[in-house]
Amino acid sequence: MEVGCYVFPHYHRSALNDVLYGPGWTEYVLLRGARPWFEGHPQPRTPLLGELDEREPSTWHRYIQLARAAGIDVFIFDWYWYGGGPVLHEALEEGLLGVGDGGGMRFAVMWTNHPWAYWFPTAGARASQGWLGEWEDGELGAYELVYDAPHGVEIWRSLSYILSRYCGHPWYWRVEGRPVVGLWDVSLLVGELGLEGTRRLLEGLRELALRLGLPGIHFHAVCQEPGVLRALGEVLAVGVDSYGLYNSVAVGASRLPISDNLPRYEDAVREVVERVWPKQAGLSALPYWPCVSPGCDDTPRHLLPRDLEHPRSWRTRPVVGETPEVFEGFVRAGVEFLQGRGGPKVLLIGSWNEWTEGHYLLPDTRLGFGMLRALQRALTS
Numbered sequence: 596m597e598v599g600c601y602v603f604p605h606y607h608r609s610a611l612n613d614v615l616y617g618p619g620w621t622e623y624v625l626l627r628g629a630r631p632w633f634e635g636h637p638q639p640r641t642p643l644l645g646e647l648d649e650r651e652p653s654t655w656h657r658y659i660q661l662a663r664a665a666g667i668d669v670f671i672f673d674w675y676w677y678g679g680g681p682v683l684h685e686a687l688e689e690g691l692l693g694v695g696d697g698g699g700m701r702f703a704v705m706w707t708n709h710p711w712a713y714w715f716p717t718a719g720a721r722a723s724q725g726w727l728g729e730w731e732d733g734e735l736g737a738y739e740l741v742y743d744a745p746h747g748v749e750i751w752r753s754l755s756y757i758l759s760r761y762c763g764h765p766w767y768w769r770v771e772g773r774p775v776v777g778l779w780d781v782s783l784l785v786g787e788l789g790l791e792g793t794r795r796l797l798e799g800l801r802e803l804a805l806r807l808g809l810p811g812i813h814f815h816a817v818c819q820e821p822g823v824l825r826a827l828g829e830v831l832a833v834g835v836d837s838y839g840l841y842n843s844v845a846v847g848a849s850r851l852p853i854s855d856n857l858p859r860y861e862d863a864v865r866e867v868v869e870r871v872w873p874k875q876a877g878l879s880a881l882p883y884w885p886c887v888s889p890g891c892d893d894t895p896r897h898l899l900p901r902d903l904e905h906p907r908s909w910r911t912r913p914v915v916g917e918t919p920e921v922f923e924g925f926v927r928a929g930v931e932f933l934q935g936r937g938g939p940k941v942l943l944i945g946s947w948n949e950w951t952e953g954h955y956l957l958p959d960t961r962l963g964f965g966m967l968r969a970l971q972r973a974l975t976s
Contacts (some may be wrong), residue, residue: 705777882938892953
């Protein structure tokens with residue numbers, strides 16, 4: 596069994612955010628500016644190691660030591676392409692790939708093909724109308740689009756860039772000999788290219804991989820976005836090689852009854868283990884890689900609700916009560932789930948550092964190294 600952990604590259608200075616929010620802006624700004632929405636709400640979260648710059652190899656040297664000690668084999672980077680080129684790639688290219696021999700850690704990239712917008716009201720997002728209805732904020736209006744998802748020739752350009760630039764790297768993660776490339780939202784590809792067109796795209800990329808001297812490509816479909824979940828049957832019919840979630844707790848919590856009682860972490864975990872994994876895995880004979888998540892709370896990205904007394908009306912509903920003990924049991928359940936299945940066995944974690952969505956393994960001043968130690972215990976027992 597291998598363990599892969601997603602990385603969200605938004606905690607370093609980037610050319611993208613220098614333009615959108617001002618020179619030097621990172622999402623640490625939202626993190627430190629968060630405030631509690633209710634009594635006992637653990638906000639703001641504070642990194643125990645400080646606000647490390649993820650463009651620096653020294654940061655990744657420390658991360659690799661922590662991750663390897665806990666049992667993580669692979670860092671899977673969310674990877675973006677807008678305006679004709681990569682963005683938010685500095686953490687990977689300047690940070691991780693600047694670390695000596697890599698410390699035994701492998702890496703992969705997930706082609707994260709959603710649009711990019713002024714996402715964060717707490718960072719001065721601009722109100723607009725008529726776009727991204729799935730995520731519309733009743734108090735703010737729809738988010739203002741900055742870049743659309745890659746489409747047309749940019750789909751091929753961005754994916755072929757990944758194959759040619761990263762997949763031949765000696766540290767790149769391979770499953771059954773083939774480099775793994777994650778695909779965030781296959782439903783957007785199907786919407787533009789159709790089923791057969793998407794199938795031809797993936798076959799063309801596999802042919803390109805062979806011309807580049809690679810033994811092929813393993814495409815992993817991420818099943819997180821609403822559009823993917825609605826069209827999962829089509830997504831799995833286009834020629835991907837495996838599938839799984841990104842933040843499983845968010846999906847589990849979304850299936851719990853909506854009330855003024857906030858969803859509890861242990862209940863969301865139970866929903867994932869008992870219902871979400873079995874249901875999704877039963878849709879296809881393809882390998883299904885279970886994903887575990889240490890939490891879910893993206894309130895730092897949102898304005899304080901006008902009606903604090905009724906959580907059912909909030910734009911986002913944080914999951915409460917996460918503990919290392921419950922997370923340890925979650926990981927054990929993922930390992931057990933894999934033991935009874937064929938194909939390559941991979942346990943995914945969402946994620947390493949997505950601080951402002953509340954799912955991170957990195958130590959904070961509240962739980963210390965608790966989540967990392969829980970992971971280590973679950974994987975070594």
